[in-house]
Amino acid sequence: MDMQSGTVEEALDKAAAVGVTAVVQVGCDLERSRWAAEVAGRHENVHATVALHPNEAPRIRREEGPGALDAALDEIAALAALPQVRGVGETGLDYFRTGADGIEAQTYSFRRHLRIAKEVGKALVIHDRDAHQDVLRVLREEGAPGTVVFHxxxxxxxxxxxxxxxxxxxxxxxxxxxxxxxxxxxxxxxxxxxxxxxxxxxxxxxxxxxxxxxxxxxxxxxxxxxxxxxxxxxxxxxxxxxxxxxxxxxxxxxxx
Known part of the structure; x- marks a missing residue:
């Protein structure tokens, strides 16, 4: 669902009319992760995942400083522990929009998300764009959680x-x-x-x-x-x- 278009109820009603009776709402920054968790808390047929999109990590570091990235990841960890949150993602690596100067921040954020998923025992939802082998490598190096979903x-x-x-x-x-x-x-x-x-x-x-x-x-x-x-x-x-x-x-x- 798109948090900017129509109401949640309208989207769920249209989905149910064609047999789609449950959805997973994916978070990709703090605002949308908070919203996903809030919506899932209100609707039993909506489940949330929470995360910072790979492109968010270098943006936060660049605009707000390294401490801000760790603070944002700490909030993601807190949201991930909520019962209506069923996964951690979308996280991963995106080399399409972020240049070489953003890879370190992306990788740091990806590893933190991966560890969060293992700590809370929930699915890791991966965003992988033009970074297939590096994503697979990080999963091997960190040890993948029990459930991995390639979004x-x-x-x-x-x-x-x-x-x-x-x-x-x-x-x-x-x-x-x-x-x-x-x-x-x-x-x-x-x-x-x-x-x-x-x-x-x-x-x-x-x-x-x-x-x-x-x-x-x-x-x-x-x-x-x-x-x-x-x-x-x-x-x-x-x-x-x-x-x-x-x-x-x-x-x-x-x-x-």
């Missing part, structure tokens, strides 16, 4: 196989429907059914043929239908598997 999976088939071998969940978004996304579909094709998740990345990555409008949970069935076609399975079979995977990954009961 908006962007790797190729070889990376999907590596993630599968490690037992990492791979979450696919609407860009799997884009004509230019054959490598992503190749990755989906080899990803095991029991490690698949689906997401919006709202308001971005709206699936075809609805590109141009803001993405939202009610469009999840469009993405899931495309995923089922790639996997060669029935839509209901994939939907059942994804619901069970989501409940298992985030430690929450399947939606009623």
């Amino acid at each position: 908006c999976f962007s790797g190729d088939a070889a990376m999907a196989e590596e993630c599968a071998a490690a037992g990492y969940y791979m979450s696919f978004a609407g860009n799997v429907t884009f004509k230019s996304a054959q490598p992503l579909r190749d990755a989906l094709a080899v990803a095991p059914l029991d490690l698949l998740l689906v997401e919006t990345d709202a308001p971005f990555l709206t699936p075809a043929p609805y590109r141009g409008r803001p993405n939202a949970p009610y469009l999840i069935p469009v993405t899931l239908r495309a995923m089922a076609a790639v996997k060669g399975v029935d839509e209901d079979e994939l939907a059942t598997a994804v619901a069970a995977n989501t409940a298992r990954a985030f430690g929450c009961p399947p939606p009623r």
Whole structure:
């Protein structure tokens, strides 16, 4: 869901109308993490994750100083301990928008988030953009928590196989429907059914043929239908598997 567009109730009603009866609201900075936790506290079918997006870490250090980054991470740790918060993320590495001067801050923040996830015993939700091997390396060096979710999976088939071998969940978004996304579909094709998740990345990555409008949970069935076609399975079979995977990954009961 997008905290700037409409009401939570409207978004949940539209999602429920197409069979999407529970959502995970992802935090990407302090404001949105606080909001995600607050919304999840008010709605039993909303679960939160909290974190500083990789690009937030160098920004905070640059604009507010190193102490501010540690203070922000301490607040993320406090939010992560709340019962309605089911994961720590999205965190990781993003080399697309942050140059070499931001890598150290990103890596420091990623390692802190990883440790927080292990301390609270919750899923680690990873943002990985143009940084596949470094993300996997940090996971190996730190020791991954029990549950790892690659948000908006962007790797190729070889990376999907590596993630599968490690037992990492791979979450696919609407860009799997884009004509230019054959490598992503190749990755989906080899990803095991029991490690698949689906997401919006709202308001971005709206699936075809609805590109141009803001993405939202009610469009999840469009993405899931495309995923089922790639996997060669029935839509209901994939939907059942994804619901069970989501409940298992985030430690929450399947939606009623």
